[in-house]
Each structure stands twice: as structure tokens, then as C-alpha cells.
Amino acid sequence: MSFMATTANILTLLKYYTSKQKSPFVEYNEFADYLHRYAQHHMSENSDLVVYCGSSYLETLDEELHQLIGKKQIVITSVHNKDHILVLPYLVEHYAAIYRSVESTITVPYPIYSDLPKNCPTSILTQVTALDTIYQFFEKQELNDKVLYSLVFDKGVPSILFPSNIPVSVLVSTALGKLQHLLAKGESHDYFLKKLSISNPGKELSIKSFFAQFVAKPEAALDVIKDTGETFYYWSQLFFFIKQDYTKLKDLTPEDTNILQAVAIAEIATSYYKSKASERQVKNEAFEVLDRLLKNPPYYHSMSDILKMKDPSGVLLLGQYKEDELKAHLDFLTTESQPNELPDLLIFKVSEEEGYFICKDKVMPLIIRLTNDARVLIRESLVKQWYKVLLDFETLPEMKESAAFERCLERELSSCEPILYGLLGSNFLSVIAFDDHTPGRVALFRDGMLVPYSEMLMLSRAEIYSDAKIKLPFWYGLPVISWLMSILLKKPKAKKPVKKPPVKTATRTLTDEERSVEQEKVRKLDTADSFDPKKSRKRELRKAAGEVEKLIVPPESTLDRELESYISEWNDRIGKRNHDNLTEDVNNLIRDYMRKTLRSLRTEAFTYDRIKSLADSLVSSPSMMQIKNHPALKHYIELYMVKLIKNLPA
Structure with missing residues (x-):
């Protein structure tokens, strides 16, 4: 072994010495003498050996041996009144050879405790339970010659010796x-x-x-x-x-x-x-549930939302799989696809920090719904804003200029529907829009460019301006009187420019006003109940409903707007009368169901999980079976239940 010529490692020298002696035992004095002569002979090749050349080399050797004893690589034992060094790696290799023999000749027995060499102390063994150790090795095993295990079985089955350099698969x-x-x-x-x-x-x-x-x-x-x-x-x-x-x-x-x-x-x-x-089965079933939930309302989900998703039993999915497994699963869904096709799960951003996952087949239906919602809200907001501006004898650039109107629509859209705005700016939308054959599809691109917002939202600057003007008092339409009144009533401009805080968009202003009206209504109900201690339960339920509302209603929307939006998702009846009748039938069923539930509903139990459970029960009832889009219907039921509780009569 030529490599031995330059080593100063005591354990390596012990391994070499025992292999030459073909015995795990090394007589201490013999090895010390061998080491001394070896160091003197090879000192010129390895300067680390110089410590074993002087008269105090035994002290240095004892220090090294003491460290090896601490690492359980050797044991000092007395044989025939002489100190011997028992070298563990030799035993490990010896029993590894036996296992290789067992592989080739299956009748060769496993080595057991009685097969240890005579005078071998039990302290050389690492005694462990077979169950825990084999389980551990299946997960991760480091092969080396440092440990000789004694695998202990249950119910009186004799232990076996197992060297650490043999794979557990053997x-x-x-x-x-x-x-x-x-x-x-x-x-x-x-x-x-x-x-x-x-x-x-x-x-x-x-x-x-x-x-x-x-x-x-x-x-x-x-x-x-x-x-x-x-x-x-x-x-x-x-x-x-x-x-x-x-x-x-x-x-x-x-x-x-x-x-x-x-x-x-x-x-x-x-x-x-x-x-x-x-x-693995539990994990696969959990991922199947996750894949279904990703297709449920609101159809776009942040990583935070996904981490909080639960199975039908109310148990967190995270725990049935690990977080790194979840990320790997999402990575697979967002990267793997057929040639020339987009993956099934896509990612889009609404800001630098905030991103969402959305299923490919849900992109266009969501855009259609959000576009319809945005059209109604933006039109109503701009009519109201422009009316107030005209009432003060002022004008806005977007009233007169098409380019300014487009910028105004973009600003309002990004404020009231950030999800839609994010989807419109995504890098995958052009591909999806090209392949889209959804009924009532929205034409989003022309000549490879996004169509103007006015065309997408089907909003006319002239119509909004006309609707705002028609709300003005009649004399605003009389030129002379209007001119005189503008001189008298128009507010003078400030001489020095004053730095104003950022002005809220028209849609945000309208949404805030609607939300304030809702809050005032709830406040009045609570005030009316405050004089009767028996009605404290109603106040607590309204408060709990408000907390649930924060979880299921986007901050840029209101409860009523979300309800109106989701009706179009599940109510596919043709004709206004049929459409309204179905909506009223569903609302009546929800009201009847909640009337019975409220009798036993505890205030502390009114949580979002409880709402989802109640909605699950109702949407699965025979009365609801004919409605096709159950995920959207379920979300509508959740919203409507919150509305009912928020507006419990005094």
C-alpha cells in the first residue's frame, strides 16, 4: 500500500496494521514500536510524523488513542494481561464480507453477538432498535466503516450485527x-x-x-x-x-x-x-383536492391563499403534503405542458410583490365577468364624478379628449379591478385570447395590440358626458344664465399652488361611499339592539359576519357588488323573468336554511369555515342539484349568508 508511506493518521495506520495481521486486535506495545520505527523511516516524506520520533511519542500516541476511544473507533482491552487495541473498522469490514457471502449463498446465517471475537467488549457495539434504525436508513443512510450496529428485534428474536458500510437494501x-x-x-x-x-x-x-x-x-x-x-x-x-x-x-x-x-x-x-x-396516497389525494380548489371561486389564488386551503373535512392540506412538495407541484403545473401549448396553471402579477395563480381554462371566463363588473362600476362612478365637476362649472381633460379618456379608464380599471388589470398585462393573455372560443367572448387584441379600454369596456365618452350633463339643473343648459351663474358661483382659484394629497379614483370614491352606507346601516342596527341585553347575540353575530366579509370580499369591492357579480356565474336562465325567479328561489332557500340554523348557531362558531360548511350542505341539497356551476353557487351562498347575518333585523 504505497499511500501508507505518507500518512500520519493513527486510525489509518491501525487499519493497515490489522489488515496485515488479519486480526482486529493490536497489541499496544507492538503497535507503539511499529509506529515509532515507521515515523523515523518516513519522516522525510511527511513532517507530521516527527511527533512520533522523539522520546515522548507515547504521550502523543495516547492522546490520539484517547480521541479515537471517544469517537468509538477503538477500545483498549486487556488480553492475557497485555493492553490490546481493538480496531472497529476492521470488524466492520469483516462483517461486511459476511453479508456479501449471504448475498451469494443465502443459507449463510446473519452474524450475531456470539460471533464476536473472543475478548471483544460489548462497548464496541452500537445497540439500536431494528425498527427505528431500518426506518431511518430507508430515509437516509451514510455508508462508512465507523459503526457496528447490534439490531435489536422485538419478542425475543436474537439481535444481529450490521456493519455501517452495508446498504440497508442488502x-x-x-x-x-x-x-x-x-x-x-x-x-x-x-x-x-x-x-x-x-x-x-x-x-x-x-x-x-x-x-x-x-x-x-x-x-x-x-x-x-x-x-x-x-x-x-x-x-x-x-x-x-x-x-x-x-x-x-x-x-x-x-x-x-x-x-x-x-x-x-x-x-x-x-x-x-x-x-x-x-x-403517498394521502398526499396524492390532497393534491387532487388542491387542483380542484384552484378552479373554484375566486379563480385566482395567491401563495398565501393556497397555503391556507383545506380539504372537505376542514383539515389543512398543508400537512398532508410538505411545503417543498407543494412548491414542486405548483412548479410542475406552471411549467409542464404539451408542445406549443400553455401549462394548465399560469401566474400573473398585480404588483411587483403580489402574484396569483390561475387555471388556464378560467382566464377568459374571469375576464368576461370582471369586464362586465368593471363596465357598470366605472360608468356609474364617472357619471357621478363628472356631474359634480360640471356642477362646479369645471371640466376635466377626459371629458373632451379621447387619449385622456383612455388614460382615465386605465386608471379607474387598475383601481377597481386590479385582478383584471393584471390579467390584461400578463404575457400569456394574447395566446389564450387567440385560442378562445368562449360564448360572448371579448375581443381583446387587434393587430397584436390590446384594444383601447373604451372598446374593451364598451364605454363611450360622449354618452357618459351626456348622462352627467342631463342630471344638471335645467338652467345649466341656458347659455346666458349659465354664464352669469358661473361667475357668481364658481370658486376662485388659489393664488399659490397648494400641494394636495393624491385624489382617489372615481370608482374608489363610489365604493367607499357604498361601504360607508353599509357600515352606517349595521351601526344603526347595533345601536337599536344595544338597549336590550337579550339582543347582544345579534350584535356579536353581525360583528362575526363583518370579519368573514373581510376574508371573502376583495378590498376594492363591496358585498352587494360581489353578490351581483356571482349571480351571472351560476344563473344561466334565459329571459329576465326566468333569471330573476331563479335568483329569488335560491335566495329564499338560503333564507329558510339560515332561519333554522340561527336557532342553534353560537356566535363564536360563526367563522368562515362554518360558513363554508353550511354552504356545502345547502349546495348539495336536492333543491340545488339542477344548477350546474356549483363552485360559483357555493361562493354566492357564502356571500349571501354573510349579508343575511350582517343585516339581522333589530
């Missing part, structure tokens, strides 16, 4: 091989097959298939458990029958002990793979 495969060897024998084969068949009447074919596969290729049979866990019951029964027969024996031979050890190892392996298969 331990499992040899255990399966030993059981295969047992069951391949004529008598044992027929005997255990018969016991399995008797215990599973009506399943003889599946038992024979399992047994034949196990006898032919036990590791292939184990793969079935790894993938699905389906045959775990047969494995458990087979192990039970083997143990039952062998534990009845009074005097166990080494071969009998070997079979019991193999059964114990195989039991642990099958249990591990069964648990992993179950975990």
Missing part, C-alpha cells in the same frame, strides 16, 4: 431471499400456501398469484407494496404463520433463528413501505 434483499428459500421447498411451499388460502376464502386466485410471485421474485412482490400497499395484508399473514410455527419449537437451530430474523427484517420493510404508500 439487509432486506437477503431477508427476502432467506424466506424465498424456505417457501420454495416442497413441504413448506404447500403448507404455507394452504394456510394462507384457508384464511382468505374466496381469494384463492389472488393468494396463489401473490405466493407464486413471492417465491419467484420476492423483491418484485415487495415493489407492489412500495407502489400501492395492496398486498400488505397477505405479507402480514404469511409472516404471522411462519413466526407462529417457528416460535413453537423448543430448541431453535441456527437455521430456525435465521428464519425468525429474516421475518423480523421483512416485517419492518413491508411496514415501512406500506406506511410510505399510505402517505
Whole structure:
């Protein structure tokens, strides 16, 4: 070994020395003398050896040996009144060779405690439970020559020695091989097959298939458990029958002990793979639930929303899978796709910090709904704003100029519908719009460019201006009188420019006004109830409903606007009368349901989870089954329930 010529590592020298001696024991004085001569001979090649050349080299050696004892790499023991160094790595390699022999000759028994060399202290072993250690090694195993394990089994099965440089897969495969060897024998084969068949009447074919596969290729049979866990019951029964027969024996031979050890190892392996298969099934089911939830209202979801998603039982999905697994799943959905197609899940941003996930097939329907909502709100807001401006004998650039009007619409849209504005600026919209064949589709692009906002929203500057003017007092239309009144009533301009705070958009102003009206209504109801202590429950319920409203209504919208928006999602009746009748029927069902529920509803139990549970129950009722879009209907029911509770009469 040429590399030995330059090493000063004591453990390496001990390994080399024991390999030459073919024994794990090294007599202390012999090794010290060997080290002294070795250092003197090779000092010129490695200056680190100089410490072993002087008269105090024994002190240095003792310090090194003491460190190795602390690391459990050696043990100093007395043999025939002489100190010997027991070198663990030699034993590890020795028993690794035995395991390689077991692989080639399956009848070779596993090494056990009694196979340790004479005078070998038990402190050299690391005693561990077989179950925990094998589970740990399945997750992660570091192969080295530093540990000799004593794997302790349950129920009196003798421990086995297991070196740390042998993969746990070798331990499992040899255990399966030993059981295969047992069951391949004529008598044992027929005997255990018969016991399995008797215990599973009506399943003889599946038992024979399992047994034949196990006898032919036990590791292939184990793969079935790894993938699905389906045959775990047969494995458990087979192990039970083997143990039952062998534990009845009074005097166990080494071969009998070997079979019991193999059964114990195989039991642990099958249990591990069964648990992993179950975990994988739970995880896959959780991801299926997640994929469905991603297609539910509001159809766009932030990472924060996804982390809070729950299954139908109200259990957080995060926990049924890990956060890194969730990110990997989302990464797969947002990157994997067929050639020349977009992935199923897309990402868009409404700001530098805030991004959302949305399913590809939900983009255009959401844009259509939000565009319709925005058209109504922006038109109403601008008419109201322009009326106030004209009332003060003022004008705005957007009243007269088309370019300014487009900038105004963009400003209002980004304020009242940031999600829509973010989607319109996304890099995937042009592809989706090109392939879109949705009924009532909105033409978003022309010549590769986004159409003007006025065309997209179907808003006319002239019509809005006309509607605002028509609300003015009649004399505003009389030129002379109007001119005189403007001189008298028009506010004088400030001489010095005053820095004003940013002006709110028209849509935000209108939304804030509507929200203030709602809050004032609730305040009056609470005030009316405050004089009667018996009505404190109503106040608490209204307060709880307000908290739920904050969770399900976007900050730039109101409860009534969200309700109106989602009606169009689930109510597909043609004709105003049919449409209104269906809406009223659904509202009546919700009111009747809540009237019964309120009798037993505790105020502290009125949470968003409770609302979702109530909506789930109602949307699954026979009365609602004919309505197609259940996710949108469910969200509408949640919103309407909140409205009912917020407006509980005094």
C-alpha cells in the first residue's frame, strides 16, 4: 500500500496494521514500536510524523488513542494481561464480507453477538432498535466503516450485527431471499400456501398469484407494496404463520433463528413501505383536492391563499403534503405542458410583490365577468364624478379628449379591478385570447395590440358626458344664465399652488361611499339592539359576519357588488323573468336554511369555515342539484349568508 508511506493518521495506520495481521486486535506495545520505527523511516516524506520520533511519542500516541476511544473507533482491552487495541473498522469490514457471502449463498446465517471475537467488549457495539434504525436508513443512510450496529428485534428474536458500510437494501434483499428459500421447498411451499388460502376464502386466485410471485421474485412482490400497499395484508399473514410455527419449537437451530430474523427484517420493510404508500396516497389525494380548489371561486389564488386551503373535512392540506412538495407541484403545473401549448396553471402579477395563480381554462371566463363588473362600476362612478365637476362649472381633460379618456379608464380599471388589470398585462393573455372560443367572448387584441379600454369596456365618452350633463339643473343648459351663474358661483382659484394629497379614483370614491352606507346601516342596527341585553347575540353575530366579509370580499369591492357579480356565474336562465325567479328561489332557500340554523348557531362558531360548511350542505341539497356551476353557487351562498347575518333585523 504505497499511500501508507505518507500518512500520519493513527486510525489509518491501525487499519493497515490489522489488515496485515488479519486480526482486529493490536497489541499496544507492538503497535507503539511499529509506529515509532515507521515515523523515523518516513519522516522525510511527511513532517507530521516527527511527533512520533522523539522520546515522548507515547504521550502523543495516547492522546490520539484517547480521541479515537471517544469517537468509538477503538477500545483498549486487556488480553492475557497485555493492553490490546481493538480496531472497529476492521470488524466492520469483516462483517461486511459476511453479508456479501449471504448475498451469494443465502443459507449463510446473519452474524450475531456470539460471533464476536473472543475478548471483544460489548462497548464496541452500537445497540439500536431494528425498527427505528431500518426506518431511518430507508430515509437516509451514510455508508462508512465507523459503526457496528447490534439490531435489536422485538419478542425475543436474537439481535444481529450490521456493519455501517452495508446498504440497508442488502439487509432486506437477503431477508427476502432467506424466506424465498424456505417457501420454495416442497413441504413448506404447500403448507404455507394452504394456510394462507384457508384464511382468505374466496381469494384463492389472488393468494396463489401473490405466493407464486413471492417465491419467484420476492423483491418484485415487495415493489407492489412500495407502489400501492395492496398486498400488505397477505405479507402480514404469511409472516404471522411462519413466526407462529417457528416460535413453537423448543430448541431453535441456527437455521430456525435465521428464519425468525429474516421475518423480523421483512416485517419492518413491508411496514415501512406500506406506511410510505399510505402517505403517498394521502398526499396524492390532497393534491387532487388542491387542483380542484384552484378552479373554484375566486379563480385566482395567491401563495398565501393556497397555503391556507383545506380539504372537505376542514383539515389543512398543508400537512398532508410538505411545503417543498407543494412548491414542486405548483412548479410542475406552471411549467409542464404539451408542445406549443400553455401549462394548465399560469401566474400573473398585480404588483411587483403580489402574484396569483390561475387555471388556464378560467382566464377568459374571469375576464368576461370582471369586464362586465368593471363596465357598470366605472360608468356609474364617472357619471357621478363628472356631474359634480360640471356642477362646479369645471371640466376635466377626459371629458373632451379621447387619449385622456383612455388614460382615465386605465386608471379607474387598475383601481377597481386590479385582478383584471393584471390579467390584461400578463404575457400569456394574447395566446389564450387567440385560442378562445368562449360564448360572448371579448375581443381583446387587434393587430397584436390590446384594444383601447373604451372598446374593451364598451364605454363611450360622449354618452357618459351626456348622462352627467342631463342630471344638471335645467338652467345649466341656458347659455346666458349659465354664464352669469358661473361667475357668481364658481370658486376662485388659489393664488399659490397648494400641494394636495393624491385624489382617489372615481370608482374608489363610489365604493367607499357604498361601504360607508353599509357600515352606517349595521351601526344603526347595533345601536337599536344595544338597549336590550337579550339582543347582544345579534350584535356579536353581525360583528362575526363583518370579519368573514373581510376574508371573502376583495378590498376594492363591496358585498352587494360581489353578490351581483356571482349571480351571472351560476344563473344561466334565459329571459329576465326566468333569471330573476331563479335568483329569488335560491335566495329564499338560503333564507329558510339560515332561519333554522340561527336557532342553534353560537356566535363564536360563526367563522368562515362554518360558513363554508353550511354552504356545502345547502349546495348539495336536492333543491340545488339542477344548477350546474356549483363552485360559483357555493361562493354566492357564502356571500349571501354573510349579508343575511350582517343585516339581522333589530
